[in-house]
Amino acid sequence: MLNSYFYMKEYKHQFIEYALNTAALQFGKFTLKSGRISPYFFNTGLFNTGLDLSFLGRIYAAALIDASIEFNVLFGPAYKGIPITITTAIALAELYDRNVPYCFNRKENKNYGDGGILVGSKLQGKIMLLDDVITSGITIHESMDMIINHQATPAGILISLNRQEKSCGDISAIQAIELTYNCQVMAIITLKDIIEYLALQRNMEANLTAVLAYQQQYGI
Numbered sequence: 001m002l003n004s005y006f007y008m009k010e011y012k013h014q015f016i017e018y019a020l021n022t023a024a025l026q027f028g029k030f031t032l033k034s035g036r037i038s039p040y041f042f043n044t045g046l047f048n049t050g051l052d053l054s055f056l057g058r059i060y061a062a063a064l065i066d067a068s069i070e071f072n073v074l075f076g077p078a079y080k081g082i083p084i085t086i087t088t089a090i091a092l093a094e095l096y097d098r099n100v101p102y103c104f105n106r107k108e109n110k111n112y113g114d115g116g117i118l119v120g121s122k123l124q125g126k127i128m129l130l131d132d133v134i135t136s137g138i139t140i141h142e143s144m145d146m147i148i149n150h151q152a153t154p155a156g157i158l159i160s161l162n163r164q165e166k167s168c169g170d171i172s173a174i175q176a177i178e179l180t181y182n183c184q185v186m187a188i189i190t191l192k193d194i195i196e197y198l199a200l201q202r203n204m205e206a207n208l209t210a211v212l213a214y215q216q217q218y219g220i
């Protein structure tokens, strides 16, 4: 356990600490979209200042560079995927000299001016989808429909947290997406990373116990 903590990629460790400081990662009792009661919750909406967003962009950009997956366009599903995508595009340009186009969708169709559902670059080529979490997978399925309808190809998906929990039978929504679209879902951190982190903290034993019990019940 200790070793894996020290080998945990630097940005994962930073991300957990930053998320705890901004309360984007919280421990307590939370009702999820699935109806499950979870002892932890992750909300990138609380990365809500310029500095927070800049940090988020640097972390996503580092993870994308680390993954070495080829892509031409970043796509962020409305709404929380939008700031993630924009800040990542800025970080890729400023830190890695990669000027990558980005695109996002509106939740409702616009029927005047620059009407339609998409904003930003054209959805073409290999698309890297960025969002915060995947719960049922509905948002990803809708995004994949848009990508495929534009004759573009999904290159991969990067999210903040993989909760690593069962959704459809014994597999997670993320595993179902990987099987359906034959593309990798990457995450900055996973439930396993959070557990490893908690195990090394003082005064977090109760949270660790609750998270382990949840993992026992719903984990993959």
Ligand SMILES: O=P(O)(O)OC[C@H]1O[C@H](OP(=O)(O)OP(=O)(O)O)[C@H](O)[C@@H]1O
Pocket (backbone or CB within 6 Å): 033, 077, 078, 079, 080, 081, 131, 132, 133, 134, 135, 136, 137, 138, 139, 140
């Ligand atoms: O896998 P799913 O079941 O689709 O859940 C995950 C989605 O739910 C949240 O967005 P939400 O649709 O709540 O909208 P928001 O981004 O406007 O908060 C989240 O930001 C993901 O996009």
Ligand SMILES: O=C(O)c1cc(=O)[nH]c(=O)[nH]1
Pocket (backbone or CB within 6 Å): 031, 032, 033, 034, 040, 041, 042, 043, 133, 135, 163
């Ligand atoms: O499953 C959810 O509803 C959910 C879990 C989580 O950690 N964060 C979030 O925004 N939604």
